[in-house]
Amino acid sequence: MNDILLDLKDIWKTYDLGATSVHALGGVSFEARRNEYIAIVGPSGSGKSTLMNLIGCLDTPTKGRYLLNGRPVSEMDDNELARARNEEIGFVFQTFNLLARQTAQRNVELPLVYSGMPRSERVERATEALEAVGLGDRRHHRPNELSGGQRQRVAIARALVTRPSLLLADEPTGNLDTEMGREILSLFDRLHEQGNTIILVTHNPDVAKHARRVVSLLDGRIESDTGNGARR
Numbered sequence: 001m002n003d004i005l006l007d008l009k010d011i012w013k014t015y016d017l018g019a020t021s022v023h024a025l026g027g028v029s030f031e032a033r034r035n036e037y038i039a040i041v042g043p044s045g046s047g048k049s050t051l052m053n054l055i056g057c058l059d060t061p062t063k064g065r066y067l068l069n070g071r072p073v074s075e076m077d078d079n080e081l082a083r084a085r086n087e088e089i090g091f092v093f094q095t096f097n098l099l100a101r102q103t104a105q106r107n108v109e110l111p112l113v114y115s116g117m118p119r120s121e122r123v124e125r126a127t128e129a130l131e132a133v134g135l136g137d138r139r140h141h142r143p144n145e146l147s148g149g150q151r152q153r154v155a156i157a158r159a160l161v162t163r164p165s166l167l168l169a170d171e172p173t174g175n176l177d178t179e180m181g182r183e184i185l186s187l188f189d190r191l192h193e194q195g196n197t198i199i200l201v202t203h204n205p206d207v208a209k210h211a212r213r214v215v216s217l218l219d220g221r222i223e224s225d226t227g228n229g230a231r232r
Contacts, residue, residue, distance in 0.1 A: 002070050005165055005197055006032040006055060011064035013050050024050040026220040037192040039200045039211035046217040052201045056091060056168050057084045069165055086111055090159030092169035096151045098143045104130060105139040108158045129157040133187060149180030167198045173207055185210045
């Protein structure tokens with residue numbers, strides 16, 4: 001298996017606003033290897049969210065090449081892009097995005113429902129994912145019966161349940177207090193040690209310190225790329 005999970009070459013994203021064009025990304029290039037733990041950082045307007053959306057196949061670049069697991073994303077049709085988002089990439093959002101009326105178990109099962117997995121296997125995989133984040137005993141609780149940290153753990157279990165190539169997290173501690181935030185970052189540390197590839201998007205330097213590599217954006221370009229696995 002190719003060790004390179006993501007390969008972005010000269011990625012541009014331009015938005016046309018009437019008579020003017022805004023370059024959200026201007027020639028971004030970097031690789032991410034399997035089992036890396038990368039933080040993408042930068043101030044508001046630096047291009048972090050745009051880059052995250054491109055990595056997550058939620059948007060397409062204006063120019064440049066993006067290979068995911070060796071495949072050009074630009075050549076994927078809508079069904080293949082949907083499969084990549086559902087199976088290759090596990091998303092963790094700041095706002096959890098859990099279904100309020102469903103139990104933790106059912107929330108975690110959702111990506112497997114979309115992929116057509118039989119119910120017995122879904123239940124087994126969801127239980128395993130919840131146990132991996134320390135919530136095996138909260139399977140039948142609904143989100144309003146869980147703390148903020150526990151809800152984020154459910155969201156992480158949901159991201160892990162498809163056994164994705166990449167865990168992509170957008171400000172995962174942004175809605176949590178300091179102690180709960182530390183718990184979630186400790187969980188990411190453990191998941192990385194277990195072999196998961198993690199890309200964390202954050203404006204918080206204390207959160208970024210948990211990553212082994214930090215890619216810093218400024219004005220749509222990479223300002224620095226430091227740490228293990230960074231290209232010097």
